[in-house]
Amino acid sequence: MPEPVPTMPNSLWAATAPPPPPTTALAGEAHCDVAVVGAGFTGLAAALHLAEAGIACTVLEAAEIGFGASGRNNGQVIPNLSRMDPDAIVAAVPQELGGAEKGEAFVGLVRDSASLVFDLIRKHGIAAEAVQNGWIQPAHRPSRMRLVENRVRQWGSRGAPVRLLSKSEVAGLAGSDSWEGGWENRSGGRINPLGYARGLAAAAARAGATLHTRSPVTRITREPSGWLLETPAGRLGADRVILATNAYTPPGLWPGLARTVVPVRSYQMATGVLSDNIRKSILPEGHALSDTRGDLFFYRFDADGRLVTGGGLVIPFGWEGRIRDRIRARIARVFPQVGEFTFDYVWWGHIGGTQDKLPHVYELAPGVLAWTGCNGRGVGLATALGRELAKACAGVPLREIAVPVETRLKRILGHEFRALGTAWHVLQNRRNDSRD
Template identity: 45%
Template sequence: MAEPFPLAPSLWATTAAPAPETPPLVESGRADVVIVGGGFCGLSTALHLAERGIRPVVLEAHEIGFGGSGRNGGQVIPGLKHDPADLIARFGRERGERLARFAGGTTDTVFDLIARHGMDVPHRREGWIQGAHTEAGLDDLARRARQWADLGAPARVLDKDETDRLLGTDRYLGGWLDGRGGAIQPLSYARGLARAALKAGAAIHGRSPVTALDRTGSGWTVTTAQGTRLATERVVLCTNGYTGGLWPGLAQTVIAANSFQVATVPLSDNLRRSILPEGHVSSDTRKLLLYFRLDHTGRLLMGGRGPFREPRSPQDWAHLERIVGKLFPQLDGIAFDHRWCGRVAITRDYLPHLHEPAPGLLIDIGCQGRGVGLQSAMGRAIATYIATSDADSLPLPLTQLRPLPLHPLHRLYVSAIIAWYRLSDGGIR
């Protein structure tokens, strides 16, 4: 996909820890496992495979963290879009509860990896607050908090006064707090995963786009744009929102929506203390949700949906800049020094999908905007599956590829859905 509008680099690119050396693949050879995609899932899979003594090679089309892994909001949010009761109704009690516990523990995976490998990653774990902008949203949040608390999560409902105090805005009716959530510098985290994987024995090659996957006997031949080839028994494909035509029909199973973000200039101490004063991260109950946090440099980040197409000018971020002033009147007129966007893979059922369309080829796709924790934990599960061939080690059953109907028209109907959601969500009062 094309690069975003060439403005200043993203906030994460400006403030990230240095990247490890990941030169292009220049020599053909063999690998135990070839991983296509150098984001959170690919890097976590590589790290956990290497720790098991399995030699993986990661091939990334651009640079480590180029896609959504290096362009997200850095919020580490547990769970899935579906609440535990919904998962149990869908998968049955045993599998549904197991999936809920997996999803609830994804944030632990991130912070444990940062600590265990001594990663140079600014991070904070004070919890995630979801604010409700309607009365119906309040009912949903109370039910959600109760379900997670029943599973042992540090979850509780917030009344309006506490929500106002913890968020620094009076524009929500209430909310709930999940103490498992937190924040990271996502590009530094991607680079930290890469460093840990390299140290464990993985090989990682940037600027090595894969152009073909060919079945050869009982294994695979993976070919890059440079013409180099790797022979392997196993391929893991984890390209998510930047999935192209490498495997037929895969890109048609998701909507690769663009998530836009802006960051203010560093706030003064008094302004910083007036917004998210205890260091929480937040997103709300809107269908076109807003998500916001302070970063380690004292900037306020605001994220949300923008045009489905790639941005054409700074005006494509103007709606988020206006929202900052409406949510936080104390910041009305504040300057913004970073604007960027990244693609999120959204599936029809709002669940991650695992596919095995041919022997030795495993595909992970669909992060629904919660990729930091989800894909970190998914990589560990994939590594276990590859090492043991035990399908029960995967959090979800393997399913067939099912392209979305009328996918060639997805840009049109996604744009229409976004317009409808904006109307139904209502404005920021």
């Protein structure tokens, strides 16, 4: 008897996003130029760009469009990496993968990633509650202002629209005096992420891409004519393959790929609709906000005036009651003006974490590309990487796309204890926060 297909969580985004385009499961035999596994931001952006270039593309999704992190995250569009600043990104690229030149190209990709998201939303008329009024990162301790100043200097020198913010400026933009200053990137913003994923899927379908949901890939094999992807009810032949599954990579999809990423639970929640007076006192200019903590504080509003936030837990046991209590206390501390409130929605999804906090793009075999490691910056990053992977599948040499491409997987030591790894990740963040 076949296993039941997972369904979307009862999230704010599932309740408010427009419906996805109609899809069916793959059945029988089919062929395409490029097969994409995973209908999240990366896979859908790749499919859209391939279809627009006239390249026959088919997306295979195990569950539903945006089922993974793409449909479950907080919806902040942030044009940087969570733990790595430009100088460190450049220094991390070895000479054999392109060195400083490739590192700077990748920094440029990240710098422009939020603008790419909002450009696609505008171009294709995607209903995603998109607001590009900027993203701010406040410093949670005076010592973190050194980090903030460094980030402004490094991103500003590379053309990003950034500025340093004083304590009073952050208080005005955030609606709270809980922070010590910070910085802003005007290209960032916020979206309904599931609406964005569904809109990308609809745009890709209009451009000519084929999308199959409820079609988990059970086997990928090399055939004389190319690659063969098998699902429970069908077989898809393809010349090239993109594996766009990140934190939701099943162990059997490709040898060793799942061991390059640790799925870290991130809990999301949305309050009830707040009154206009309270709404106008918090993030009054419509910014998205996430601070400098490892176990970060993050906030944004949806289109109806719900405060959307969340956090992490060391262990998932009894998670819903515990995360409600934890984040309720956090909101009372940071935004006491909210007063009494309820959470209308609480849900969770996996973030794809890597050991070195960097994303990694791999050429797994000739014609097979993959990436893992959003590390909490998936909206813009995944979209931009989808475009680059599409370029590679359209014939652009790998050395010319704006990201280093590796052939050796960076497996995570002790990956079999990834549940403990998630607990370690949260504990380490809290410990680091207390030291700063």
